[in-house]
Amino acid sequence: MKVAATKPWRHCLNALALAGALLPQAASSTELLSYCLNQIEAIGAPVTEPLTRHRQFGQLVLLRDQLKYLAESGDSDDLGRCTLLLNKAMGQFRPQPQPDPTLLALQAQLIHLDKQVLKTVAIGTPRCMAGLAPDHPTTLDLEAGAVSRYLNQASDSGCRRAVWLAYQNRGAPDARVPLRHYRERASEQARAARFDSDADQQLQHTPLWQADRVAEFLNRMEPDDRHLPWQPRPPELQLSTPPEQIARQSLQRLVAILGLSLEPIEPGQWQLWDDNRLLGYLSLQGGEESAQTLLQNHWIGLSPAVAQLTYRTSPWYPRHWHRWMAQSAETLVSMAGQPLPYAPSPSGGAGYGFGRALARQPDLQQAVLGETLPPRPLYSAWALYQARMGLAVAQQAPWSPTALSRYSERWFQHYFQQPAPSGLAPWNSHSDWAIAGARAYLPIWYAHQGERLLAQWQAGELSPSQIWLALAFADGEPWPQNQKSPAEYAGPTF
Numbered sequence: 001m002k003v004a005a006t007k008p009w010r011h012c013l014n015a016l017a018l019a020g021a022l023l024p025q026a027a028s029s030t031e032l033l034s035y036c037l038n039q040i041e042a043i044g045a046p047v048t049e050p051l052t053r054h055r056q057f058g059q060l061v062l063l064r065d066q067l068k069y070l071a072e073s074g075d076s077d078d079l080g081r082c083t084l085l086l087n088k089a090m091g092q093f094r095p096q097p098q099p100d101p102t103l104l105a106l107q108a109q110l111i112h113l114d115k116q117v118l119k120t121v122a123i124g125t126p127r128c129m130a131g132l133a134p135d136h137p138t139t140l141d142l143e144a145g146a147v148s149r150y151l152n153q154a155s156d157s158g159c160r161r162a163v164w165l166a167y168q169n170r171g172a173p174d175a176r177v178p179l180r181h182y183r184e185r186a187s188e189q190a191r192a193a194r195f196d197s198d199a200d201q202q203l204q205h206t207p208l209w210q211a212d213r214v215a216e217f218l219n220r221m222e223p224d225d226r227h228l229p230w231q232p233r234p235p236e237l238q239l240s241t242p243p244e245q246i247a248r249q250s251l252q253r254l255v256a257i258l259g260l261s262l263e264p265i266e267p268g269q270w271q272l273w274d275d276n277r278l279l280g281y282l283s284l285q286g287g288e289e290s291a292q293t294l295l296q297n298h299w300i301g302l303s304p305a306v307a308q309l310t311y312r313t314s315p316w317y318p319r320h321w322h323r324w325m326a327q328s329a330e331t332l333v334s335m336a337g338q339p340l341p342y343a344p345s346p347s348g349g350a351g352y353g354f355g356r357a358l359a360r361q362p363d364l365q366q367a368v369l370g371e372t373l374p375p376r377p378l379y380s381a382w383a384l385y386q387a388r389m390g391l392a393v394a395q396q397a398p399w400s401p402t403a404l405s406r407y408s409e410r411w412f413q414h415y416f417q418q419p420a421p422s423g424l425a426p427w428n429s430h431s432d433w434a435i436a437g438a439r440a441y442l443p444i445w446y447a448h449q450g451e452r453l454l455a456q457w458q459a460g461e462l463s464p465s466q467i468w469l470a471l472a473f474a475d476g477e478p479w480p481q482n483q484k485s486p487a488e489y490a491g492p493t494f
Helices: 009-021 029-043 050-073 077-091 101-115 144-153 157-168 176-192 198-203 211-220 243-257 318-334 350-359 362-369 381-395 401-416 431-458 464-473
Strands: 120-122 139-141 261-266 269-274 277-287 291-296 305-312
Touching: 029 050, 029 077, 050 077, 050 291, 101 176, 101 431, 120 157, 139 144, 144 157, 176 198, 176 431, 198 211, 198 381, 198 431, 211 381, 211 431, 243 261, 243 277, 243 305, 243 318, 243 350, 243 362, 243 464, 291 318, 305 318, 318 350, 318 464, 350 362, 350 431, 350 464, 381 401, 381 431, 431 464
Parallel strands: 277 305
Antiparallel strands: 120 139, 261 269, 269 277, 291 305
16 A cells, blocks of 8 residues: 555654744744744755755755745744845855846835725715615725625626726826836846847746747637626525535546545545655645645655645635636646756646636536536636736837727727726736736636646547646646547546
8 A cells, every 4th residue: 555655654744844834833933033044054055065965955945835834824024034044045056146126126116006905986976885785985995805895786887897997097196107117127137138028038937938929829819708897797606515525526536637546544634646656645624715735845856745725614606616626726736746946947827727627517517516507717808808918018118108008998899899998007006917917828828728638638539647747747738639549548537
């Protein structure tokens, strides 16, 4: 039995938990900084002997994984100081360009103007209050949660559109100057690094590594949903299957579809295997909200992955199902393993796109949920519009809001088949477009590739192991058509 041969895994997992995941609960920030400094000092400066040097770098990478988990579970100035020291130590083992402090400062300013609640909009007229609770305040914070709730409750379409427009334009006028300075400086640095544009620099290490290729891909994509972004979604019906049953059965079926196997350790805990290769350890538990946490990355030859899947114990709605499948698939793919990161690695997301496509399959829905769900779009008009605008912002040189406005009007009309709201200027409010807008195509690309992989598998052209290889090691690229008969590679039934 595989489990018997590796039973000491629990000691490994406990050590990881004590050193990383449980540290914030048991240590003050001062103790945390002391722990971090001691670890870095113990690893020491790089030595000449290659194998020892490789092991030193591996220890720093494991420490970085611990700090990443701590950053998600707490907030500490000392944690930030430790991260800076760790990055400096890792820089001795691999070449790292020094970050531009001006760009970093501008990034922080743009993110602040985007994410912080800095503005409100008045909604006090009776027309704009229709459909809301009687005690609803007459001002609305321009932040995602509050705006989303308003758009799903307010009755008047004109008021919803006005609130949505105010939210999309919330960055103006404050972000106009830092946005221009950031984009001009980023474009200059890209050209100095011999890229045609900052868009091309952003796209390195992604499946489509040039802006022209991204544009060609988006030219082939048409929306499967033209729902206006300020219109409310129809209400969802609660799923009847218990959440624990959904989580367990979907995990088992996803593992089988990917050609992997689970070896039980104890209730709710497994080893994850790819044939005879141990990928890591999985645990499944209930919680307030669904979440997938990678406590430890799988570094080949150094450490297996340690992942914790938490499912929402409250009743599920279709949106919870779709999100769970996408996140679970991404977690499994991320456990495939990679060499130590001496160089930049390809972007993630292939598993997430595959999971999104898989969750839409009626046969799987019927098998796990006992019912089929209403169709859910993969390529919404809003997602395609954002990908277009992100690419346009990254390519814009010289910087021209007038040109961006024309571009926005063109693609809004194309995707939604109606004119854009007057005055729409969302590039001031999307810090992600400013910083990495060219990469906004990735969720669409990975969903498209996931859909193609599923089609090949269902046609008998791919085996589960080939799906796994395509997702884990070919960045989601569909496998070449198989020359063997479909019967030889028939996938498991849902």
